[in-house]
Amino acid sequence: MDAVEYPEQHSAHYPHMEGGTxxxxxxxxxxxGRIFVIEEKATGARRYYEGGSFQSHAWRSGESCFTYVHLMKALLQPARDVLVLGCAGGTLATMLHRQGKSVTVIDRNPLSFTLAREYFWMPSDVRCIAADFKDFITYNRDCFDAIAVDVGGPGFxxxxxxxEMTCRTLLGRLGHSGRIAxxxxxxYGMDLLPDIAGKRLAGPGLQTWIIDEVVREPDRNAVIACVPEGHLDIQWQILPDTVATDAARWLVRRSHLESADKYAR
Structure with a gap:
């Protein structure tokens, strides 16, 4: 889910906004809340809004228009089978599936799967399970090479x-040398949410990194990477041209809490 929001009070007029584009x-x-799927006339790209939140944005290729989704895809590159928590338009699942990975998507709302397949080009053979993500990771004992987490919504x-308990359970679903994005x-600017979540997900053998969107807006995205490698090497040059310019707004850093722990010793 991207940080940009679409005013819910204008929802009845979506087809007429932006000059009829x-x-x-x-x-x-x-x-x-109310779900809208709209298409940009000039490009054919599609957007998915729910309850006023901008959930997905995809080109006709099925690839995401959001930079953070491409960053997550790059972080999950070494994995063969991936558990994706959260569906929306299914763009991350689509991109991973096209790399030849086995992909399982969990979302408590089965309508998301229908929307992803009918309007956002998610392949029909992506495995989809309607369940609360906490129930799934608690009661399903399968392990995965990687876990992608992109859940949220109004009030989340x-x-x-x-x-801490949920994060420990999530780590228990990782196979040997697994990774999390x-x-x-x-x-707000100094919100330590990614640092706190990253610390909770820093299981044995995992290094935590944060890829932060450096913008002045009050809402922004951050991607938490928990990987077995001792360094984080993102190949920025392989990002598609559609998001390459935006990638300059992202900064890779270590957790602020990690630094605080170091000096507290």
């Missing part, structure tokens, strides 16, 4: 939903 393709009632509390939304 978009058209409404579908409207549904979702768990978190990351610190509560990903408490997690997207979070930051509400």
């Amino acid at each position: 978009v058209q409404l393709l579908a409207r549904f009632e979702g768990i978190h 509390d990351y610190a509560t939903e990903f408490d 997690m997207n979070v939304l930051i509400e």
Whole structure:
């Protein structure tokens, strides 16, 4: 989910906004509010809004227009089978599947799977399971090479939903030399949410890094990377041209809490 929001009060006029440059393709009632799928007339790219939040943005190729999704894809490159928590338009699942990976997507709302397949080009053979992500990681004993976390929505509390117990359970679903990539939304400049979540996910043999979107807006994305390598080597040059310029707004750093722990010793 991207940090940009679309005003819910304008939802009835989506097809007429932006000078008539978009058209409404579908409207549904979702768990978190009204869902709109709209298409940009000039490019054919599609957007998915739910409850006023901008959930997905995809080109006709099925690839995401969001930089953070491409960063998550790059972080998950070594994995063969990936568990994806959160569906929305299914762009990350689509991109991973096209790399030849086995992909399992978990979302408590089965409508998301329908939207992803019918409007956002997610392949039909991506495995989709309708379940609460906490229930799935607790009761399903399968392990995965990698876990991608991109859940959220209006009122979603990351610190509560990903408490220490949940993070330990999540780590228990990782296979040997597994890795985690997690997207979070930051509400203000010095919010330590990614640092706190990263510390909770720093299991044995995993190094935690944060790829932070350096912008002045009150809402922004950050990607938490927990990987077995001793360094984080993101090949920025392989990002598609559609997001390459935006990549300059992202900074790779270590956790601020890690630094604080070091000096506290």
